[in-house]
Amino acid sequence: MSIRPRYDVAVVGEIYVDHVFSGFPVWPQPGEEVVTDAYVREMGGGAAATACGLAKLGRAVTLVGLVGSDDHDWFARGLARYGVAVDGLAIGDGATGTTISVSTADDRSFFTHVGVNRQVGALATGAGLAILAQARHVHFAMPLARDVADAVLPPLAAAGIRTSLDMGYQPAWLADPANLPTLRAIDHLMPNEKEAELLCGHADPVAYFVHATAIGLRHPMLKLGARGAAALEGDRIVTTAPPAVIAVDATGAGDAFDAGFIDALLDDASPLQRLQRGCITGALSTRRPGALAAIPDRNELRSIHDRTY
Numbered sequence: 001m002s003i004r005p006r007y008d009v010a011v012v013g014e015i016y017v018d019h020v021f022s023g024f025p026v027w028p029q030p031g032e033e034v035v036t037d038a039y040v041r042e043m044g045g046g047a048a049a050t051a052c053g054l055a056k057l058g059r060a061v062t063l064v065g066l067v068g069s070d071d072h073d074w075f076a077r078g079l080a081r082y083g084v085a086v087d088g089l090a091i092g093d094g095a096t097g098t099t100i101s102v103s104t105a106d107d108r109s110f111f112t113h114v115g116v117n118r119q120v121g122a123l124a125t126g127a128g129l130a131i132l133a134q135a136r137h138v139h140f141a142m143p144l145a146r147d148v149a150d151a152v153l154p155p156l157a158a159a160g161i162r163t164s165l166d167m168g169y170q171p172a173w174l175a176d177p178a179n180l181p182t183l184r185a186i187d188h189l190m191p192n193e194k195e196a197e198l199l200c201g202h203a204d205p206v207a208y209f210v211h212a213t214a215i216g217l218r219h220p221m222l223k224l225g226a227r228g229a230a231a232l233e234g235d236r237i238v239t240t241a242p243p244a245v246i247a248v249d250a251t252g253a254g255d256a257f258d259a260g261f262i263d264a265l266l267d268d269a270s271p272l273q274r275l276q277r278g279c280i281t282g283a284l285s286t287r288r289p290g291a292l293a294a295i296p297d298r299n300e301l302r303s304i305h306d307r308t309y
């Protein structure tokens with residue numbers, strides 16, 4: 001007997017509240033104060049951004065992650081506005097992951113408290129696993145610890161659920177040979193250029209694909225920033241450039257790319273088409289500050305696709 005999956009995608013990983021301060025004329029010296037009227041508080045973290053991106057494309061999405069008790073209702077309302085289910089949004093023991101982003105016209109700095117995101121591995125192997133198992137595809141937006149991977153990936157594979165991983169810029173995780181079985185077990189690893197270089201030791205995409213094949217990655221691809229993205233299709237490298245945009249802020253472009261790429265996977269699209277869809281959602285997300293404000297809906301995705309490719 002097969003049960004119809006409840007969700008197209010379950011996204012599991014880190015959730016942050018982002019406090020974004022901008023418009024400062026100068027950087028303060030230690031002990032000084034500077035003031036701005038330009039401030040927004042928004043949902044952040046790769047898991048929240050990719051989940052919202054997929055929901056905006058019309059997919060049935062649930063987000064498995066943790067926030068602090070004070071912020072739970074704010075996140076539940078915010079996610080519901082995008083149409084993301086919150087049955088997997090747990091209250092952790094401590095404060096919500098928090099990032100303070102401060103920018104002048106030329107520079108930006110981040111201050112981060114990881115907070116209850118440290119408990120996401122325990123959530124994924126505990127109460128969260130039953131929710132992950134209700135999806136067609138599970139996307140991990142976190143450095144997937146070895147013990148968590150061991151507990152979670154085999155049951156998902158046995159249920160025929162496809163997986164993807166965007167661990168983010170995690171030099172220690174990428175350099176640790178203990179994570180090699182995880183890299184091999186994931187269906188779609190989604191590194192950017194810097195992460196691919198940490199994995200293979202070379203900055204060159206061709207070298208990455210040679211290395212990725214040698215270590216047994218299933219469907220090698222990589223994101224190339226403003227240059228687009230590349231993937232292996234059989235033994236050929238296919239590449240795609242993003243549509244033309246006026247990029248004002250690339251924060252979260254990688255997470256938005258992941259949403260488009262996974263959306264294409266759900267349609268069993270070809271490697272080239274996955275890259276195209278990822279490049280559209282990634283590039284369009286750069287049009288406005290923040291990760292979420294400018295991600296496209298399904299209609300915009302279609303019209304940009306037809307105009308570009």
Ligand SMILES: Nc1ncnc2c1ncn2[C@@H]1O[C@H](COP(=O)(O)OP(=O)(O)OP(=O)(O)O)[C@@H](O)[C@H]1O
Pocket residue numbers: 191192193223224225226227228229241242245247250251252253254255257278279280281282283284286
């Ligand atoms: N400046 C840009 N102009 C146009 N498209 C962009 C730009 N930056 C990123 N993109 C699009 O977003 C995709 C993902 O960007 P990138 O390779 O920077 O991912 P990332 O480094 O994982 O991002 P993040 O910093 O969010 O983790 C690219 O493949 C591209 O399609």
Ligand SMILES: [Mg+2]
Pocket residue numbers: 166168169192254255
């Ligand atoms: Mg990234």
